[in-house]
């Protein structure tokens with residue numbers, strides 16, 4: 769089975785994507801994160817990377833000064849646009865590896881469930897590009913899954929670069945082989961150590977978040 773691009777897979781999955789937020793065992797964690805995350809970004813000019821269907825955007829939009837959300841998939845963006853209709857929020861097609869540059873740089877950035885789709889060999893490049901689009905002192909939160917036996921889709925043996933993969937099935941019966949990495953706290957801290965201060969690692973049962981300030 770060939771490896772799907774992350775964008776093509778999520779375009780195909782767009783209409784059924786939000787069901788992932790209905791998994792019963794994840795509800796407590798989700799309510800906790802939905803409560804915590806907006807408090808980090810109150811009053812900020814926020815760049816949201818790989819916003820998908822706008823699940824997290826809906827909680828962030830009411831507290832930020834302005835928000836630009838990018839995603840590579842027109843299909844997920846169409847759902848996000850329907851879901852969040854607030855004048856200071858803009859959704860645009862964009863590439864996470866080449867985030868938009870704004871004259872008035874972003875004071876914060878958020879990426880939900882994106883980092884796990886970044887190949888290990890591109891992690892440094894992704895972070896470098898993200899940080900280049902932010903103001904000094906910007907607040908950053910990267911949120912993603914922890915691997916939980918019996919809840920997470922099983923992962924493959926690592927490839928030569930250490931990347932792991934999942935085989936996922938969509939409603940139409942199609943199967944997709946997707947890159948999905950589960951970085952450790954140590955790896956995440958190491959990846960930002962040269963460019964960040966006030967690094968905090970938050971762990972819930974099913975999720976983690978790395979929160980830091982761009983030095």
Ligand SMILES: C[S@@+](CC[C@H](N)C(=O)[O-])C[C@H]1O[C@@H](n2cnc3c(N)ncnc32)[C@H](O)[C@@H]1O
Pocket residue numbers: 774775778779817818819820821822823824838839840841844862863864865879880881882885
């Ligand atoms: C796991 S979903 C996360 C969506 C959303 N952030 C959330 O937490 O619900 C990953 C998203 O990455 C998007 N994506 C894939 N490749 C991308 C790229 N190169 N640049 C920006 N977005 C990309 C997909 O279209 C998909 O919406």
